[in-house]
Amino acid sequence: MEPSDLADVLSAVRDFVRKEVVPIEEQIDAEDAIPERVIATCKEMGLYGFAIPEEYGGLGMTLTEEAQLAFELGWTTPALRSLFGTNNGIAGQVLLVGGTDEQKKSWLPRLASGEVTASFGLTEADAGSDPSGLATTARRDGTDWVLNGAKRYITNAPVADVIMVFARTNPGASGNRGISTFLVPAGTPGLSIGPKDHKMGQSGAWTADVYLDDVRVPAEALVGGEAGVDQGFQTAAKCLAHGRAHIAALCVGMAGRLVHESVEFAKTREQGGRPIASFQLIQGLIADSVTDHLAGRALVLDVARAYDAGTDKVQGPSAAKYFASEMVGRVADRAVQVHGGAGYIRGVAVERFYRDARLFRIYEGTSQIQQVIIARQALGKAARG
Template identity: 50%
Template sequence: MIRNPEQFAKLLADVRRFVREECIPIEAEVDRTDVIPEPVVERMRTLGLFGHSIPEAYGGAGLTSEELSLVNMEVSQCATTFRARFGGNTGIASESLVVDGTPAQKEKYLPQLASGKVTGCFALTEPEAGSDATAQKTMAVRDGDHYVINGRKCFITNAPIANLFTVFARTDAQGKGANGISAFLIERGAPGLSTPEAYRKMGQHGSPVGEVVLENVRVPASAVVGGPAMEGQGFRTAMRALNKQRINLAGLCIGPAIRLVDEMVARASTRKQFGQSIGEFQLVQQMIAESNTEVHAARALLLETARKRDDGVDVTMEASMCKLFASEMCGRVADRAVQVFGGQGYVNDNVAERFYRDVRLFRLYEGTSQIHLVNIARRTMALAARD
């Protein structure tokens, strides 16, 4: 749903200009240095990028699912690390608060997240709890009006620079699976909370990812997302946040594919072999045609799903389909881009090589492709049985 077409068109134009004029020119520099310059981050704050999905009542833009999908396809046409810098705040790091936070929690944290003054992160994954996110080992033991939390989280985007951590921990030692997991809001500086040095990664340089270590971290019961009454409901909160984020991520997979199709066409038009541009050869044309077709298919699926979500329809299965199809599609397009660029596509600092590394992660986080296949199959069979 587009609420105000004229106003939204201006927002998209501002985002497009920022991406093309301020981000794309420094992609190679950020990839080499592993740091996004602070003036660029400040521009993100000025443009309101940190608060796109946060309700207007808390300083955000309150974008609908359709609006957010269109924005995501724009912001991700530059190196994926730029969106990762603000994406947590306007996505998974704020969504738990948006869907389940108490009024006091929302008033305290959402304006700070929306402005970008605070960077948030979503600390769910553990060494033994990845695809099986319910296998949480991190424990939160009740001690009067407080909880004492011990555990270790891994592969957490923005953990090394985050100020606010949404941490998931088991509050019921006897609980099985999703039962007995709670979500906690913990600020940096809490005694016992630390973040080791960021990982060195294959791609997405400039987006710090690391661990969150919790050693006897003591927090009040009011730190539970939703308040003490929501103890044990943290996994439900996580899944509600992830359901929306999977739609967001589909848009973030489509943007790089759009960019790579453009880059393939430019390369095929200028690179000459056998006395003609390689774009004259049908097998090169096939790679371009297949890539552009898949981009359009992913975009159509995403926008249909986003509109259904805006209409209040349960799109849990469709969100999985979007994430699965778009992430796999993006990987195929990136592979074809390297092929079209030839040897140049394997050389460092080439756009095809850089995106090839960056987009590989899309098929892993927010649920691996294999997990989404299982989810889609189960829901498809359940719907057939119900009908």
């Protein structure tokens, strides 16, 4: 993307987020829903396909460009980004990396336009960051595949037009081996969606359980075709780093908003006849949050550049996700502290962000999983004894 084009996109998104979405954040939180007019605008702006190549109708952003976009999206409720995150993230990326030409041509333009919303069905009751407990199965029946199992906490499941389901195609394989990915359209007989989860935060971003009861799909639903048999998780693993870096950038954007809220409150809230910004202990909280935010921003941009250059697609993204998700939690905690009692009241932005931020240390790989990846990359075979 040309620098001028990127600047135009970032400027447009910044205006949209701050003028159209920020004023209705509390409405989104209270109603657990994003207005249709906001969704329509996201589609018009190309946000459903920012990471999908131009040949398939997307904006074709590099990860470095995408990180700057995520900084802007992070300024408001993460439910906004969740609308189109999977289309650009793991669903779209798995198709790009592992899909057949026919699958790419069929699905990617519709993902990029927002005509289709995708969900990513990996997590189960006993299989999250570690897929070794994956129990959903897929067995051949003639040229078809028949899927059985259940998925948990699946983002956008209540509104998904297609769910990318991970299933064990080789029951004799262990761990992350013997797993394949299937494109299962909504409305397929045997596919059902549970009620929306009632979460701690991130209201407006819907998740739900997914149930598969003898769901029959044709051979062309297997991502990668015959070459994709038992290769599902290996393909996904190549794409996970992209999502980790994106979430890290989103956390940086949220930290920027939290710093802004803390600074503005400290300037206007008075205690003893003067603004609390004049108190050095408040200044210390602000200084720590500013430093955290700047450190996270620099780390994410450095990691994104290395990813785009192909020099680090494993350790750097994990380090960025680990640091930034933990960092935004610290910044949110300080923001509540700066606000005092007001920071504990519903309707105050920092209270909502405090709840929203907690999830970032869990999804897209927990902080503990990131620690393992970072350490194993540093230690090599020694880490495995």
